[in-house]
Amino acid sequence: MITGLVDRMALNNISFLTYIEKLLPETNTGWLVVDNKLRIISYNAAYNQFHNLFSGADVGFKENLEEEDFSSFPESFISALKTILSCETEKAKLQIDYLGQIISSFSISMLHISSEEDKFEGALIMVQKKETKSLMSTKSENEDFFKLLVNTSTSVYQLTDAALVFTYTSAAIENILGYTASEILGKNAIELVHAEDKEHVRDWLINIRRQPEKLFTSEYRLKNKNGIYIWIENNARNMLNNSSINAIVMNFRNIQAKKVADEALIHAEQRLSLLLNNTEESFILLNSRLRIVTYNKAAQERSPFFYNTELQSGLSVLDLIGRDEIPDYISLFEQVFKGKEIERETTFVDADKVTHIYSHTFRPVLTTHADIHGVFITSTEITERKKLTEEVAIHSDRLKTAQNIARLGYLEYDTTSKTFFCSELFYEILGLPGPLENCGQLAFLRDMVHPDDKELVKKEVKKSILQGKDFNLEFRFNSTDGNTKVILAMGGSEKNDKGKTVKLRVTLQDITDSKMAILAIQTLESKFKSLFENSIDGVILSKEEGDIVSANPAVCDMLGYTHAEMIGLKSFDLLDVNSPLVTNMHDAQKETGSYIGELFLKHNKGYYVPVEVTSTLMKDGNDHCYLSTIIRDITEKKKTESEQKALTEELLKNNQDLQQFSFITSHNLRAPVANLLSLLSLYNKENPLDEFNQLLIEKFEEATQQLNQTLNDLVNVLVIKSNTNIERETVSFTDVFLEVKKNIDNLLHQQKGVIKANFSEVDEIQYNRIHLESIFLNMLSNAIRYSSPDRNPEIKITSYKTDDWIIVEFADNGLGMDLNRYRDRLFGLYQRFHGNKEGKGLGLYMTRSQVTAMGGKIEVESEPGVGTKFKIYFKLQD
Amino acid sequence: MAKFIDVLLVEDDPITIMVCDRIIKMTSFAEKVKSCENGKIGIDYLSGLNQDGPTPTIIFLDINMPVMNGWDFLEEFEKIKSRFSSLPRIYLLSSTVDPEDYKKAQKFTLVQDFISKPLSKEALQNIN
Known part of the structure; x- marks a missing residue:
């Protein structure tokens, strides 16, 4: 097992090509590789020997062979080589003999080789020496020498004399050590040996000399021409005693590769044993x-x-x-x-x-x-x-579930191995069809980030990797399905002991929908905000308990508060809580959740502003109740309304007056006309001299004058009524009184009446003189006309002033009136209250018309049999 | 033979009184015409009549009069009418064009009709 392991390691340490290159020089098979232009690619020593044998020259350091280099080769070799090089045949096998001092037979294999990959085309020529025969039978003593050459399977042959000085070296030495044979000749065998090896090589050589014919093998390092030591295995035999050889015969081969492998084995064994025991x-x-x-x-x-x-x-x-x-x-x-x-x-x-x-x-x-x-x-x-695996499995299961529920995608980037791990949701969220090749994924993802956000994403990720900062960023992502998504990415990096970032972990969340919703809300909000800020109507948002949460500029302005003051108030601070309107509002709100109606709101300065409110109860997302109230200032509207009402009332009254006037005038016109008609009907046309006719004519005249008078009176009334723009001047009551008194002096004298006028308090007034004289005349003549038969008339005129009015009183001691009965018609047109008197029922009507036309009024107090007091109010001018 | 014996005319305008008196007599509408210048005089006259003696059958009443107008007269007469065994029929005689006057007249049951001035023979013929 260990050997196997070591073999594998050795193989791994030395590449196959090097192995071949190291191996081939050691073989006895010669080989030459040339391209189709005979450029030398490679060859070994064995081939060089072969080549030298036929051409008399080494391949040497030539880069290129010529056809003439092969001129002394056998014809069969040359033609075979040509067919191979021209690719006419793939393979050729032939046998050639060298006929010289030594007869050698070679079997040659030629192979056309081509590699499209390397754009190479050429030939491999392999040469196997089959046998060697000496032609010089006379030199039989050499036979053993050559046998030895044949039998020793080493690459370099060397002979030394007894002093261990080289007397012969085969040319192959150049392939191994770089020296030519001639450079080696004359050198001592110990000379190129590595210093560390010298001692045991010396011992080895001494042993060789001591024991003839015996084969000794040693491994040691020799310095090559470049100064590098090469491991060799040298086999030597002392043949000094053999008369035909008379030398120590050595052959060595390169064992560098083996030596490296051996060293690796030693290291491996050491490591293995270390490993095994620890x-x-x-x-x-x-x-x-x-x-x-x-x-x-x-x-x-x-x-x-x-x-x-x-x-x-x-x-x-x-x-x-x-x-x-x-x-x-x-x-x-x-x-x-x-x-x-x-x-x-x-x-x-x-x-x-x-x-x-x-x-x-x-x-x-x-x-x-x-x-x-x-x-x-x-x-x-x-x-x-x-245990950990199980836990991890549970955790990762939990995590996965959590991620699924939260719709979180997960990305893990290993900065050392440059690899990614991405959860399934990661792809789903980004709208990617599925896992991508790790290679180039980052670049691919980066390309899909919205152009405007690329810089931001790059910056944050870089910052996280370099400085270990956590990040939380939103960016847009153009997924492959063509949609743009808004992604919330949260991430951080993980460091190793040395503070180097080893992992970047990122969770992703698709917040497109919520983002869009927020955007929509923001747009909506800004729209509402603008509405709120710029509305002419006031808007107040208050809590259920009354705290004002929000108030727009319009309402602050309307009620005279700053925004900050407003927010500090409660809604009932603005209300007159005792008002039934407020009670109504609260009832309606409780019942229906809303209220539309009019109210009065308290201004900062204390007065009440009439407003129209529309309030609605509403709930926010947290189930809190708010009251939203829209408030419109209706002060102007109210003012206009009351003005309109007054105007309407006035118009209505005027209209009634006019109607009444028309009824009365038509009545008073019809009456004389009716008389005239009746009189005419009674006229005796058949007998014009009828006595009664005379009476009728008299009456006729009377009636006609009555009609004329009525018409004149009406014209006067109409003049007063229609002329509203009467010129004012400064008029003295004293002057007017004296003027009028002249007209009634006779009458006053007849009645033995007295007038006491007192204008000490107010004597001057801005008024129309003609009107004032007419008023005075009417008042005084009435007082005298309706005087009591029981006493002399006594009339008092007094003027005085209040804030708004100048008042002139006319008090008499005349007949007096039952005002309970007559008050309504006292100032009416053609209303008469005293029998047998000359009144036409026009005076007071005219007086009142004149007074009211200038904004004044008349009041009356009277008691039958005591007297009457008229108070005339003249409105003071602003 | 006159249609009615006793007619009372409550009217302040002398010409109207003269004309009415003449027509009534010409058409033999009544044997006797008594005129009063205003409502007060009319009420005073009626109050002064002997309860068992003759009372006016017809009263022609003007509306617009001094001291006591036609409406005042009607209100006062309501107070004294119980004295009469037979109540007179009252005709309003006026030039009024005010619709209010017509409405007001309906409130008094004693008011038979509204006669527009001038009093004509035809109007008298319609009273039976």
Whole structure:
């Protein structure tokens, strides 16, 4: 077994070509390789000898042979060579004889050789010397010499004299040592010997000289022409006493290759024995009869057969195993002897009841001739390994399951061996059809990374390998199915004791979907954000308990808070909790989850802002409740609404007034017309001189004037009513009063009335003088007209001022009125309240029209039989 | 032979009174026409009548009058009507075009009809 191992090692150490090259020079077969242009590729010494014999010259160091080099060769040789070189024939065999002093017969083989791979074409010529005969029978003493030459199978022949000085050296020496024969002649045999070998070579030579005719063999190193020592094996025989030879005959051959192999054997043996005695693995060598030849220390403890028995050379294994196991082992050994290698596990429970598991390998031991002559058993305890393997299996199973569940792909890169391990999911995630060739995989994967992400991936991976940094990166990957995937890769490197990164481990996850979703959400979010930030409507997001979580600029602006102040508030800080509107809102939210309606929100400055709110309860992903409220400021809307309402009311009132006015005017126009019609119908046309006709004419005139008066009155009213843009000027109440007093002085005098005017508080007003005079005239004439018959009229006029008004009071001691009955119609058109008086029911109507047209109002207090007080409010101008 | 014996005219306009009086007499609508210048005078007259004596069968009532208008008269008359063994039939006599007046008239059961001024022979013929 060991020899076999050594042989293999020797073969491995020396390449086949070198082996051939070393071997061939030692053979007796001469060979020459030439190409088809006779360029010399290779040849050996034997061929050179042959060549020299025929051509009289060495092949020497020629690069090229010429045809003339073969001119003295036999014709058969030349023609055969030509056919071979021209490739006419593949093979040629011939026999040629050399007829000289010595007759030699050579059998020649020629072979056409070609190698397409090397683009070589040429010939191999092999020469085998068959026999040598001396023609010089007279020189029979030489016969032994040549016999010896023939019989010695060494390459270099040498002769020395008794002083061990070379007298002859065959030309082959040049092939082995590089010296020419002439360079060797005259040199002492010890001269080129390696210093370390000199001593024993000297002893060897002395022995040769001492013992004639006896063959001595020695191995030693000779220095070649280049100064390198070559191992040779030299055989020498002292033939000094042979008169026909009279020399010491030596022949040596190159044993460099063998020597190298021997040294390797020695090293191997040393290493093996070192290994055998220090390894945990046990070895047992059995011979073909299954007896123990040898074993190592470890074998005693881990024998596959006998756990407690001491091993001993010469014991048969069959004696050491249980009887029941014998048939099994016999069949096992039968297999081994057929050349098979068998593995087997055994279990052994030791004294401490610990179970040990062993793995044994039974190998046949081969001889150099490939015969089996023994069994080599190696055993290893695999308890721990087995346990580990099982654990690893469990772990890797778990890991695989976890990876499958998590959809994680796994990549492991061994930086030393440059190999990959990739999980099945790895390929699936990347959308690759399946495992790729390890070679170039990295480059292939790198090419599939999205161009924009390549630099990033490269950088991170490099950083991880060089600096041992963990990485966590996202990149896009163009898988072979044409899709672009987003991959999340997390990885790190593993270092050895020396801090060198040995492994890179990476997990991959396809996050395309979530990435896309996130992207979509982000887009959506940014859209909503923009909506939120730029909305004219206010938006508040509050927690269920009321904490405001988010508020947009619009609402902060609306309620006069900064964003930070707003976030610190609770939603009910903004509400008037006592308001029924707020209660309504809470009820609606509780019931339906949403509310749409109007509310008042408290401004930072304390006042309330009318708003329209739309609130919705919603839940986030974590089941937290939020209230989203959209708020619109409706202050303007409210203002407009109330303005519209006031306007509508005013319009409605005006319309009613106008309608009433039209009813009244039409009534008052119809009345005189009706009278006229009646009077006409009563007129006696047949007898115009009818006495009654005269009366009718009088009445007719009266009625016509009545109609005219009515029309004039109406025109006056219409002028007041339609003229809203009345010019104002600074008017003095005193002036106006004095002017009006002139017109009523007569009447006042007749009634013996007194007017007491007091304008000390306010005397000037921005007003229309004509209107003011008309008002004063109406007021005063009414007071005098409806004076009490029981007393002289006494009228008081007083002016004063409040914040908004200038007020003028007209108080009399006249008839007075029952306001419960008349208040409604007091200022009505054509309303009269006193019988037998000349009032037309127009005065107060006109007065009120004049006052209201300038933004004022009239109030009245009265008691029948006591008097009446009119208060006229003139609106102060801004 | 007149259609009715006693007619009361509550009307403030003298021309209307004269015209009505003339027509009533011409058409022999009533033997006797009493006129009052306003509602107050009308109520006072009616209150002063002997309960067993003759009472007006027909009253022509103007609406727009000073002191006490037609509506005031109707309200006051409601208060005293129990005194009368036979109630007079009241006809509103007006130039009004206000629909409110027509509605208001319906509230008073004593109001028989609304007669637009001027009072005509045809209108009188329709009262029986």
